[in-house]
Amino acid sequence: MHQTFTYPKYAYRRPQELDGAGPARRPVVVVGAGPVGMAAAINLRLHGLPVLLLDDDETVSVGSRGLCYAKRTLEVLDRLGVGDAVVDKGVTWNVGRTFFGEGEVFNFNLLPEPGHKRPGMVNLQQYYLEQYQVARCESAGVEMRWRHKVVAVEPGADGVTLQVRTPEGDYALQADWLVVCDGARSPVRTMLGLDIEGQVFRDRFLIADVVMKAQFPAERWFWFDPPFHPGQSVLLHREADDVWRIDFQLGWDADPDEERKPERVIPRIRAMLGDERAFELEWVSVYTFQCRRMARFDHGRVLFAGDAAHQVSPFGARGANSGIQDADNLAWKLALVVAGRAPARLLQSYTHERGWAADENLMNSTRSTDFITPKSAASRTLRNAVLQLARAHPFARKLVNSGRLSVPSFYVDSPLNTPADAPFEGAMEPGAPMDDAPVVHEGRPGWLLEHAGGHFRLMVYAEDAAVLDVEALQALRGDAVPVELLVVTPRPGAAAPAGATVLHDAQGLVARRYDARDGSAFLLRPDQHVAARWRAPDAARVRAAVARATGNHAPA
């Protein structure tokens, strides 16, 4: 098969433990150097923790696998330092089109309004993302160990003992905290005897990476019952390097070994393209999927993230995207706990918030699957009725479900939220993922999200930054959980109060998207979710909200 990508080989190194040396305990060990494990490792490292990352392999993911990286994920990757690499190499798209039989019935735009740094979606083969993350792990100082396989796990009250197998022998490792990102089959989860419950969908899909020169636009195209693959669905995505992802629904009775043979795959693609253009297969796989989650993601000193904790159908790109958001939610909480600035119970909110997100992802992807692969004649008739009505009737277009693409969850029921002190309009309520907006910083145009995240921040909207009484708010920077001050003003060229960042809301979009007026303030979490908002903030209220958002507030 053709190869557009050369798989790197990361060197195994003999660990010092095999020679009886090495630190007795590690504060954090991450298992699994996939997109989620590396997102967790980089994030924890950026919080100043020493991080050891173990992986049983020596290269990146084989095949394109996780392909669509959503706006929210790109914003997380920006904070980790790999966002630009992903966007530069990947294929940006916002529009998805849905066809039924011969004609288009519906299209959607993931980002219908301008004024956001990142697009709705970027397609990039998973191996590129992983390659960029490996480089970032190295530059950030994450200790990476390739061909180090965890073969036994013994959890204790204040740590975990691991047995690790290398090509040169086994060694033991003590970890205060273990972050498990070892994928859907999660050997660590199995070793611990933990359950993951849900259902297997009785359908099979063929996935092919095809190298060809084609003029299809950078859009997601989805066919229900197309003439070239009657009775089933087909999905087309553009990838980097003139590679195209084509997904064919095969049905449950298909023979996976037969279907992945080139003599079976090539005619399907030929029929779809409808012409004699040249193409080559790069990677072919036949897959089934499950929808399931663990009841809890935090198990004492062992924390699960990504596919190890929950799995969804691929329709909606909610796998890798949700896993990277798991890591983003977990890292700041774990960093505070390790530093002794938050109690361990803060990690219960990781299960609460990301369990909520997993349920939302499971619900949306299961609904998509039910629409795409109806399980009964009645269900199929209803689906086809929706598709037929969609040509003429707007309400039916809204019901067409070829995948509800990954968007971040609103943690509106999170115990970390503080209710507002007065009415607000708009979506930026406590628990909401922050909306981006264009701003000007020190005369240069940029984006709000470039100035949020990493720490807690208090974003204060002020008509006149100079008259803002910031002294009390600036004192928050000296707290055990420091809160940086971010002033947003509609006036250009305002001087920054000492120690604060001042952003000019040049287009008024911060004010509009946050319903911010003179004096409004927002407590922003390290993962760019809103924790609280006020019309009349004061330092005591902010401190109480920070205490609540870090589990330091005694639960009622």
Next chain:
Amino acid sequence: MPLQTQPNFHEPGRRYHRDFSPGDDFYQLLIDTHRDLSDEQSALVNAKLVLLLSNHIGDIAVLREALQHAREGV
């Protein structure tokens, strides 16, 4: 009042963060109602549903328009 063909699903007391959510809530309810039924049973459920909703709408001019749209392309 003419037949409503714009998106119109909602539920009192519920807030939605995504515009596809109310329609998807309805569609899941509909599919779940048919779960584990035979084809014949499903057809009967659909027929009863049409009758119940028709009576709820009441306005025969609206129903006439809906019936015409439903017949198109079949």
